[in-house]
Amino acid sequence: MHDAYFVFSILRALDQLDDLKSEVPLLGRPRTLDYAAAERAELAEEGRSAEEVARLLVGQLEGMPIWGHPRTQINVVPPPSIPSVIGSLLPAIYNPNLVSDDTSYGLMQTEAAVTAMASRLVGYDPAQAAGVFTFGGTGTVLYGAKLGIEKAFPDAMDNGVPEGGVILASAQSHYCRLNVAGWLGLGEKSVVEVPTHLENDIRLDALEAAAREALDGGRRIVALVATMGTTDAFGVDDLGAIADLRDRLVEDYGLDYRPHIH
Structure with missing residues (x-):
């Protein structure tokens, strides 16, 4: 069974993002960034609900370019594909740690598989090549x-x-x-x-x-x-x-x- 509250929270945040879309290749309207105000930020004494946090996070994306928009002209930055978004979301739910296969299990094997794929693309022997995921x-x-x-x-x-x-x-x-x-x-x-x-x-x-x-x-x-x-x-x-x-x-x-x- 899915955690209904978890799924609903994500869908609601996506709805709020959709509300920011228009014919302009930006989310919402760009605002003047106030770094001085950011430097005055303090950690709240009490936590906030998931709904409140979602609204804050969506607000932080306002003014962000939409890379997949046909009117976006900035070079190099690609639009994320649906599979890549899923690939980011699923591990984020369970927070695997690639320090060992005990704490990441199948994802550790994925790192080795991606290394082999990349090795073959450039003509390396995948049995000899090695690689790691980086930032x-x-x-x-x-x-x-x-x-x-x-x-x-x-x-x-x-x-x-x-x-x-x-x-x-x-x-x-x-x-x-x-x-x-x-x-x-x-x-x-x-x-x-x-x-x-x-x-x-x-x-x-x-x-x-x-x-x-x-x-x-x-x-x-x-x-x-x-x-x-x-x-x-x-x-x-x-x-x-x-x-x-x-x-x-x-x-x-x-x-x-x-x-x-x-």
């Missing part, structure tokens, strides 16, 4: 750079990240490259931004020059960040050519590690 693109770059650190500095997990690591990335790549370098102890100054063509893909000649300059200076390449679609102009780097360059560098310099390509 979006920034999390993905964070994991990738961390793998790169472990390859370039095998003792980093025990002894910390030494100086001399460098990340090579397109000047059009996501700004999180700087955040990630700072978070991981490399420092933002370790990021070398490589020029791009007018089509926003990385210039391979400039990438090779930057890589050789770093290696000639005794630095170790933590990661070569390849962009597979920039946020605005959707620039796509030549991943195969970057891999070929990495292999040449390993051979030319006799590197004792293979720089990570993310």
Whole structure:
């Protein structure tokens, strides 16, 4: 049996969202955001009903773009599909914890299945490839750079990240490259931004020059960040050519590690 109150509460919130829709590609009417008022917010002494909370949550969405609306022109952000909404809702009800299969059970297996699917798409052997769910693109770059650190500095997990690591990335790549370098102890100054063509893909000649300059200076390449679609102009780097360059560098310099390509 369904919990009738639970189902009704969700349906009622959806009805309130529908009331905000119009021919305009926004929910309701945009209002001036008042951050000063937000900073004065205090935790209530008493809890509120689910109905009151639902109204507050719906109100927070007012002014939000409707990504699937035919008049929405903002690039990159996709409209969620019905299956993806269900996929978010169902786990939210039971709050699985992917720290172990005891606390997530079948969802842990799903992570492995998605990794295998993605591996096959890019030509990897799914029996050898591994992956984890992350918190979006920034999390993905964070994991990738961390793998790169472990390859370039095998003792980093025990002894910390030494100086001399460098990340090579397109000047059009996501700004999180700087955040990630700072978070991981490399420092933002370790990021070398490589020029791009007018089509926003990385210039391979400039990438090779930057890589050789770093290696000639005794630095170790933590990661070569390849962009597979920039946020605005959707620039796509030549991943195969970057891999070929990495292999040449390993051979030319006799590197004792293979720089990570993310």
